[in-house]
Amino acid sequence: MKRSLSKNPNMLRTMIGTGLTLIILLSYAVYSNTVDSEYYSYTTTNDHNLMEISQESEDTAQWYYTTYSAIxxxxxxxxxxxxxxxxxxxxEGTNWSHSPSLGLQEQSYICNEPDSDYSKYxxxxxxxxxxxxxLxxxxxxxxxxxxxxxxxxGKxxxxxxxxxxxxxxxxxxxQSAKKTIxxxxKIEDEGQTASSEGILVESEYSSHELLELEKFKLNPVQETVYSFSALVGCFFLVLVIPLMIFFSAKYRENKNEVLRATIEEE
Structure with missing residues (x-):
């Protein structure tokens, strides 16, 4: 390695320059996302509320409830x-989204693009x-x-x-999400409104109110550690692996030289 550096001093300058460039770029990335960020995080409540539903008429499986929150x-x-x-x-008051997979784990679905090109998949x-x-x-x-x-x-x-x-x-x-809904x-059995006798219905919803807003910040110490790890990884890929290949080839070449010398002596 020393012989290579003595024969090619530009190699050392290239290594140092590359390292300093990476350090400057990573430092700027940390700075721009901690001190000069244009992103903000906001927190809302995430309250779970039970609907105190009212029956439309006696003995029929029909109920109603009105909400006024951002849901x-x-x-x-x-x-x-x-x-x-x-x-x-x-x-009554808005459209809403439903999928049988909502709330189920290990299920893939999307709600904000119902007419997307990949709805087939x-x-x-x-x-x-x-x-x-x-039911x-x-x-x-x-x-x-x-x-x-x-x-x-809520975040x-x-x-x-x-x-x-x-x-x-x-x-x-x-505020724009607050609607009167x-x-x-209704429960139907064989096309007719069912009787409410013995049926248990529980309805709930999650509502949100704005609590606080703050500028988005990264942890400088944590990001510095990540940056240093990335820098070490870059040098590992750029230097260590090629050197391993070089020394492996050199070892094989020396081994072949010894083998040829032994054959010539015989």
Whole structure:
């Protein structure tokens, strides 16, 4: 290695220059995302609320409830209904999304692009005012998404040129999702409205209110460690692997020289 450097001093300068360039680029990346970031994180509540549903008429499986919040999720669960009956939920005031895979693990689906080109390969949500499921064993849960813009877990991010504009945008996002929606729940059996006797219905929804907004920041120490690890990895790929190949070839060449010398002596 020393002989190679003495014969080719440009190699050492190239190595040092490459290392310094990587350090400068990685340092700037950390700086730009910690000190001069244009991204902001906002936090909302993620309250789970039960709907205190009211029965439309006595002994009929029809209920209703009105919400006024910014909603992301709704769940409608039914027990003790007739096997094969149909649960239908209609939202007066907005369309909402539903897929049988919502809320299920290890299921692939997408809700914000119902008419996408890859809907043939990936399950997409149906976007409508009314959705239905069949209660195979007399029980089941119909899940839906209302606002697709609000963060499901209460943590979201946006890009803005100032914290004042970011605050306004986050507030407008939550306010625009607030709608007056009347949820109508109905269970039908053989095409007729079923009797409500013995049927248990539980409905819940998650609501959101803006709590706080702050400038998005990275941990400088953590990012420096990551950057240094990336730098070491780059040098490993650039230097160590080629050197291993070089020394392996050199060892094989020396071994062949010794073998040829032994044959010539014999």
């Amino acid at each position: 992301t999720w709704v769940n409608f669960s039914v027990e003790n209904s007739a096997p094969g009956s149909v649960l239908t939920v209609e939202a 990936l399950e997409t949500c149906e976007y409508s005012r009314s959705h239905s499921i069949v 195979e064993n007399g029980s089941g849960t119909l899940r839906g998404r209302v606002s697709l813009d609000l963060p499901i877990k 979201g991010y946006l890009e803005s040129d100032s914290i004042i504009n970011a605050q306004d945008e986050a507030s407008d996002l939550v 009347t949820w109508k729940i």
